[in-house]
Amino acid sequence: IVDYLFQNALQEEDLFLYGGSNMDMGAVRDAIDTNAPIRVSSVHSVAESLICFLDSLPEPVIPYENFPQCLEHCNHFTNSRAILKTIDFSHRNVFKYVCAFLRELLANSAVNKADP
Secondary structure: OHHHHHHHOOOOOOOOOOOOOHHHHHHHHHHHHHOOOOOOOOHHHHHHHHHHHHHHOOOOOOOHHHHHHHHHOOOOHHHHHHHHHHOOHHHHHHHHHHHHHHHHHHHOHHHHOOOO
């Protein structure tokens, strides 16, 4: 999902502001389940699918037990990095991957009007 958004939606205005169609979101789910390419009419549907996926995880990307520490040290790079190293490998990779995409989205803010 993130790869699709990276390739097709970095310049899209209000990417996460508008919802997607149920039909397109179903197509995204089917594509992921069958390892097929994502084919939708709107990148907003893919963006909403990403939000739904992250929201449906049994445990958040930043686990509950790490959340208070993360909030406390969010403005301190060295401490944040140390906390991130204590998080499970798969969670850490998802966090880094989504953050890398969001960083690129913001780098295109002159076109997509994204606001930090």
